[in-house]
Amino acid sequence: MEIASRNKRKTHSKKTKNEVVFDIFIYGIAILLILLIVYPLWFVIIASFSDPSDVANGRIWFWPQEWRLDGYQKLFEQSLIWRSYLNTILYTVAGTLFALLVNIPAGYALSRKDLYGRKFIALVFVIPMFVSGGLIPIYLTVKAVGLLNNFWVMVIPFSVSSYNIIVARTFFNNSIPEGLWEAAQIDGCSTIRYLTSIVLPLSKAILAVIGLWTAVGIWNSWFNALIYLQDENLQPLQLILRRLLINNQMLQTQVSGSLASELRATADMMKYAAIVVSTAPIMMLYPFLQKYFNQGVMIGAIKE
Template sequence: MRRAYGNRREQNVKQTQGDRIFDFINISLLLSIAALVLYPLIFVLSASISNPIHIVSGDLWLWPKELTFVGYKRIFENKDIMNGYGNTILYTIVGTALNLVLTICAAYPLSRRDLKGRNLITALIVFTMFFSGGLIPTYLLMKNLHLLNSMWALILPSAISVYNVVIMRSFFQNSIPNEMQEAASIDGCDNFRILTRVVLPLSMPIIAVMILFYAVSHWNAFFSALIYLSDRDKYPLQLVLREILIQGQMQDMVDMTDDTLVKKMMEVEAIKYGVVVVANLPVLILYPFLQRYFVKGIMIGALKG
């Protein structure tokens, strides 16, 4: 213990003035970036539970003033928002599951050394990243397949991401020893059992990254719904919020029996910030559970190979 203390003390003594200046600048820079990231989040949360008059007058800077939950009350009373919430959860779960299965099915064979022509197949797949059919041909295809105004019009066109396939293929190639797969093959495992019993249990970091990428993409998607959906009951949350925030339809959420127009406009302001919190809260809750896998998976999958 005394020797360890001496080693730490020696390391502290060896730290030069330049090292201390660098640490100070580095820590200051990181704290500044953290403040820039956290301030908008805290402000929006505070604004959603504050008296809207402080928001309009500019008195609110960081912490909430005169707590009120009228915005959230109006939000949860609005059937379009709650219906959109349920649709988005459904689209995200089904879409992410399909994305993950197809990405694994594409990436694993391309990572195998015994697949003939895998480099050519990879090149053909990557080619689609730079050239696509475009919006109009895709719309006509969805129409001919009778998928318009259905959930599958939002999920199938983005069922697989070439970029994510390349990342996962690189992870399989560089992080899963080929000797383990050969040993499993000698023990009598076929390719499917090697994938499910050897490769996937060792691939949790990259699987977590894929889940986060695909889930966030589905959660934030609104353009596909804007193009393919015509039934309001099938609108995802983001499309409902777009109408609320951009097209000024918050007046429908305000109780028209209120006494003054000013009070109605105050409620509209509270609703505006409340819907931002409601829309982003699930993603913010999901990220901490995947964070420990995220950095490792994205670094190994993207930088190697």
């Protein structure tokens, strides 16, 4: 009887021909999608180390014909690059920590069923997702509170995110059992102690999700710096790179002949090098948070 049941399991474990064909089709589509996503990133990397003429003439596909560092050398010769790089790192770290500090407690508070006026407060958070005060009122407010041309203008005014608060609230509603709060109350645990000692250690997934979203947003941000920062020593990397590329394009329109070709080649080298320099650090952060990110984005954004 044991042999018969074992043979039955083997029979059920074997895939039919149609299932095998379907699996091959699915894996083929997955591999194709991966190539479509990965190849453009790889092309930018190899183009940044290649001769611009080889890239322009289509001679670069999978590997540089000649390894060159001219683009990176030209880029890092700019005096403000290193300072703006440090500014971006500081803005990203401080902005992410501050965003977690304000959004996570707000999401937790909205998840509490004993919060008086919870639905009205949630509505107040939802309204700014659809209606904004506009650029000029925000600018006047930032100027009135003394944050204009200040380091903290990239950290404080735009740290509150209604979407992140709602995602955090949904996560707490679905992932933190109410029985934990009742048990903590029996042991004499306060609300703050319960949040910091019990809830947050169980919420690594949503912390990773909101932290990564915020960090990527701050790292890629340049418009806020363009509006609120006039001091070049306070401007982030993205804004400095944008200015360098625009200046190179303007120079190309003012000259002709061999000088224009040389400026175009320099601009192309710096363009690819700038993409690599500005995206590599934030891309290297994702693998360390991937496990928590996948779990948190599914629980926090889909379940309700």
